[in-house]
Amino acid sequence: MDINDNIESPFVLKVSFNKLLNQYESLIRADNDFIAANARRVLEIAEKNPILRDGFSNYDLFKTYEKEIEGILQDSFSPILTKNEIKTASIPFHNFIFNSSERFRSILKTAGDDFELQMKNLPEDQTYIIACTIILDFYYGYNLNFKRPFFYEIPDAKGITRYYKILYNADFTEIYPKKNTPKITQEDYDELLDNFENIDLWKEKFPPNSYEFKGFVISNIFDVTDDQSISNIKSSLIGEDKRKDESFMKSFYDIFRSLFGLKNIEVGFSIYNHQENTFERVYGVGMNSFLLNDLESKYCHDALCEWSYNRLLNEHKYFSVSDVDRSFKLSECKAPHVDVLHEQGYKSAIFAPIANDDGLMGILEIVSKKPKVLNSINANKLADVMPFIVSAVERSKNEEENLIEAVIQKECTSIHSSVHWRFVQEARNYIKTEMSTGEKPTFKKIAFDNVYPLFGQIDVKGSSSARNLATQKDIALQLSLVEKILEQTIEEKNLPIFEQIKYQVLEFSSGLKDNFKVDSEHGITTFLKEEVKPILELIGETQPSVKADVEDYFSKIDTDLNVIYFYRKHYDDTVKLINTNMSSLLDEKQVEAQQMYPHFFERFKTDGVEHNMYIGESITKQDSFNMIYLYNLRLWQLQVMCEMENEYYQNQNEYPIALDVASMILVFNQPLSIRFRMDEKRFDVDGTYNARYEVVKKRVDKAYIKGTEERITQKGKLTIVYSQKEDEIEYTRYIKFLQSKKVLNTDLEYLELEDLQGVTGLKALRASILYHESNDDKNFYTYDDLMETIKS
Structure with a gap:
């Protein structure tokens, strides 16, 4: 079985120790006898096994020459450090490792038999293109600065995922074009700069199996779990509103300059307004939008061409303009984003969508006044920082929405969803004015013209009469209970005050039937509360024979209204x-x-x-x-x-x-x-x-x-x-x-x-x-x- 089977690559891979052996040949003449003797030892292994220098691709040969390979790599994998160093020798773009330190083998053993080693940050569908960029760098000398950190995620004995950063040593690799392989021209290179994901184009320039890769790579691996954990925490905490801080954007520029290794780049943002389908300026000190230039907002279709609109808003993928002047000539003023860059004097740019599961939130804009320094290849560096930016924008967006809602609630209370957009629009203007002027703005008039009204109601028929009837019944019930208690009381102890209260009760009862008015309820309720209640309380304390009836009366009285509330309830x-x-x-x-x-x-x-x-x-x-x-x-x-x-x-x-x-x-x-x-x-x-x-x-x-x-x-x-x-x-x-x-x-x-x-x-x-x-x-x-x- 061959290592080139079942893979598509511009490389024909061969494991070879030729470049390593060449270094040992120079060590034979070393002044140090021990070093020279060791070099002769390694070269003797190679002389007896010429295939190790010529190269091979058959998996079986790794087992056949296992001892010989260990002998050649003995200095690289020191027995003294094998329990400490995490190191491997492997084939590029394969998970096949043919030599490793004892520490690395111990880590895999702890992970379990069912654990499958997989490299993170290396998308399978981009492996072919990454191989092509290596050819551009190693063979043609185009320094694309594509270095991205690669990681292994391996569980430890406790099942906790630990992160290992991989650093490659490719000193012992050789790349050669095979016979009749098309040569890459400057024009080819310029075309590739803006087409990182165009696999068909890369295969055209770098046909499968058109280059020979001889050698191997040594991976030095470091446990960066602590750093990665801090990074993960940062991703959840980042995003506090620092737009009022003048130094914020300056430090933000410095972060991106370090990331890209480019001094003269600038960073801008534009916010996507889904309801209006517009890009809008982010308000804050030092905030720029190179897509909008001097405008506060712009319709998306006016800011982008059809292709770039679909790329950012629908596919949520970045794109680059590596040579603005060249694109400006080719587009013939049909690409608004290119026109606005050309107008401002920028020569290369990257536009990246800031999007989450809910959709596009904004655009990250990176620009430079030098051509080709920003392109679709080094735009891949954004893959590692976009989660932080998305988190920051989500936080900022939530805070802004909360602020907008707070203004609406303060000024307007709850608003129906159909007109909510208009209040959001005015609240946004309210906040912008407040931030830009420092003065307290006025919430402007909200009005809608030329609308057709519809009104309807389902109403209780005769509600006033129904409630009056319920009130009469409640009062009549309460008066009858009072009358009953007074009659029993007078039979035992006839005081003039009892007769007088009874007379008033009978008068009110008669008036209920014959002449109940709106103000009658208030008068009777006041009488029952202020005159009848103290009398009944006294009767309940002094006359045991009617105490039960008095208690029954008060049990029927609503504690809040101090009246019987039965029919009205x-x-x-x-x-x-x-x-x-x-x-x-x-x-x-x-x-x-x-x-x-x-x-x-x-x-x-x-x-x-x-x-x-x-x-x-x-x-x-x-x-x-x-x-x-x-x-x-x-x-x-x-x-x-x-x-x-x-x-x-x-x-x-x-x-x-x-x-x-x-x-x-x-x-x-x-x-x-x-x-x-x-x-x-x-x-x-x-x-x-x-x-x-x-x-x-x-x-x-x-x-x-x-x-x-x-x-x-x-x-x-x-x-x-x-x-x-x-x-x-x-x-x-x-x-x-x-x-x-x-x-x-x-x-x-x-x-x-x-x-x-x-x-x-x-x-x-x-x-x-x-x-x-x-x-x-x-x-x-x-x-x-x-x-x-x-x-x-």
Whole structure:
């Protein structure tokens, strides 16, 4: 079996000790007799076994010449140091080791029989290209400075992974082109500089098996577990915000200059804004972006050509421009990143994506005013530092997002996701202004123009009457208990004060039935707390016969309200449960609606649930709005209102008391403007004309049908209030469609509303809702479904 089997390489490998033996030939003439004698010993082994000088590639021969190889390598693998040094002799790009120190063998033995030695930082798919770069360096003299640290990760006796750094000694290797091998020209070299990953190009320049590699490498291995551990810790801790420190960027430049071994390089950053698809400047002292030059931000497609855009944003891979002037001429102004480098006088550059599992976060930009010093080959050095940079940017990004959210929360409170981008945009400007000027900026007005409003509510019908009734029952119960205790007390001990309190109790009880007013509750509650309570406490202490009744009375009193809170609690719990269940259903359905087209949504809990929606171009910030999306949302709203009623009445038996609900939708057919009111921390309509919409919202559900005493909203019916004839036509189509789907009944009414204060000419459509025993088979219908039904 041959060591060249099953591998593809520009090399034909042969293990040879020729260069080592040549050194021993020079030692024969040494003044030191011992050194000369030892040299003759080694050369004698070679003379008896010429294959060791000529070279071989058959694995079996390593066993055949095992003793001879040990003899030749005796000085390199000193028996005195074998238990201390970690050293191997091996074949390049193979895990095959044919000689090693005792210490190395001990480390592998400890790792276990199932441990497979693998070199880290050496990607298998790049082995061919790395071999080519070695040829460029050893044979052609192009110093590419490609040296990267390689490591072994080997577990110790405790199972803890230890890190071993490998340093190669390639003094005993020879590389020669075989006959008819194409010679590498300067033009070839220049082309290769920007195409490290183009394996086909490298194979074209360095065909497989076109060079002969003779020799072997000695690996000196060092335990760097402590250094690596520190590095790992650093990767988790790095990234504190030092952008205000003037010396930060200077020291950062020095780190990269040391890394690349180049004095005249500069480092810049640009942040990727996913929502805007732009690159943005990092704000901070000394921070530059060579991709943006003087601009604060730039659309990605304007900053990069199609290839480089895909490379950075989609593939998350670096690329280089090793010769800016040459690329500028070839691109003919079609590569924006090359143009901007040329404009600033930079001659070579590397652009590397700063990305994690969530995607691109920014771009690392390394530039030089010397051509070819930055290229796709030495760009590989970034592989070892990018994790630290990613960690730093992640930390910085998280801190910035937290800062942005803190500003939004401080200035605006919770913001709906559809408009969140606008607040982020303004918060970012807020922070930039504060950092650049040192002054306290003002959070600018947030407004959205030309948006269409939708309003709906499902309200407890007769909520005031229902709560008053519950209050009457509670007070009547409490007064009756007091009356009972006083009657028992007076039978045993008739004091005038008891008679007087009893008289007042009877008066209040009579007034409850005949003339209960809003202020009656307060008056009776005050009487029970301030006058009745002390009397009952005294009776409980002085008259044992009624003590049990007094204790029973106080056990029924709510400790916080100091009154009986039984029927009112049932009412309040019912309303709370209606609000919770209806809000949950509305929130769940809103997820579906947002998928149709993004829009602003908010809801409020009162004696029921109200919701506002606004849809339009300015909210989505995309050139994509179409009236079809508004029609879909209106049809969706109708269906959700019906489903909410179904949900309530199907489960009404689960509520503490039986209350009725009524649903209403308000149609406003003209677009309006909304503005976030900083004082109220909420959106409201903007402008005097638009204020009419808010007035109607607040008053319409209490309006009467013109010429009657009947409220426009009724239990079991869906009411749609509008003012324009085109609204009537549109919603009549929706209603007839939902009637065909058995969602609404066929009793459609066309109604006129009484004039409200400042608002006239309102009309309404009203139809009964069909209730289903189960909504398992219910679907939401879209505007397209409506159109199909009309066509058929």
